[in-house]
Every structure is written in C-alpha cells, then in structure tokens.
Amino acid sequence: MEECKLLVIWHSRTGGSRALAEAAAGSAAGARLVAADDVTPELLQAAGGYLFVAPENLAALSGAMKEMFDRCYYPCLGKLEGRPYATIICAGSDGENAQRQLDRIATGWRLKRVADPVIVNTSAQTPEAILAPKAIPADRLTEARDLGTALAEGLAAGIF
Secondary structure, eight states: OOEEEEEEEEEOSHHHHHHHHHHHHHTTTTTTEEOOOOOOOOHHHHHHEEEHHHHEETTEEEEHHHHHHHHHHHHTTTSSSTTTTEEEEEEEEEOHHHHHHHHHHHHHTTTTOSOEEEEEOOOOOOOOOOHHHOOOOOHHHHHHHHHHHHHHHHHTTTTO
16 A cells, blocks of 8 residues: 555535545645545555544534544554644534544544644534535635645654
8 A cells, every 4th residue: 555644534514524624635745635434444554644624413523434433443553653643623513522532532543643623613503504515714724724734744854
C-alpha cells in the first residue's frame, strides 16, 4: 500500500463535513481524502497522521464514522502509537459529545492530538434545517484549509 502523509477521513450526510474535509485536504500536500466507509486498517497504518472530519448526530459521533472506528480499531491497535491527529466536528448546536467520543477512541490508539479541536456550529435546529444541505461559511472553510495545511507541513517537516 502506498504511504500517504496525511489521511483525511470524513463522513457527511448533508455536505457540511464533506466541504470541511475537502477544504482541509485540498491545500495539504501529500494528503489523501477518504470517506469513512472506504477506510481500511491498511490505509490507517500507511498514513503518517490523521484528520477526522465528522458530523455530530443525536449528540454523538455519526454512525458511519463510528463504524469506521469499530471496523478498524482492533486491527490497528498497537500499530499507530504516537501518530498525530486533529479533528473537525460539524454540529447543529454543540458538537462537544462527538468530540469527546472521538478523542476517547484516539486515546485508545495512543494517537497524539496536535491541534485544538474545531467544532463548526451550523445552528440547524429544526428537522428541515437539520436535513437540509449545509453551506459552510467561507471563514470556517479557510480554518479547515489552514488546519489541513498545518498538519501536512508538520508531517513533512518531521515536527509530528
């Protein structure tokens, strides 16, 4: 399997997390953008670091992102220690619980957080707004792009 520096793993139902992941990977040299459904233990093991981008659904990490961790957790246990990671959570109001859940999984793998968590609040509170396609503000896309660039540069320079 070809090694990549930064693996950007995403899941999205309404486009918000996907837009953030694409922004992060688009400017990050050596980044590989992969949907959570397509991630394998081999992809995780071939990467130098990770950016996990997911929505919060019903106060938890999205099911598809959780399924990726469930599927890959034990095959990767003991093989990823010390690798850097960062996160972007796209939420309707809070995002903290999904963030905590993801951090607990990363702690089990002994990953090292190298950037503050990013939570993008879309303020979607009605069923119609929650299910509607999301438009992420330009400043938040720039924040995602900057995070992806910083992770990729840190990996390339051997900082992480």
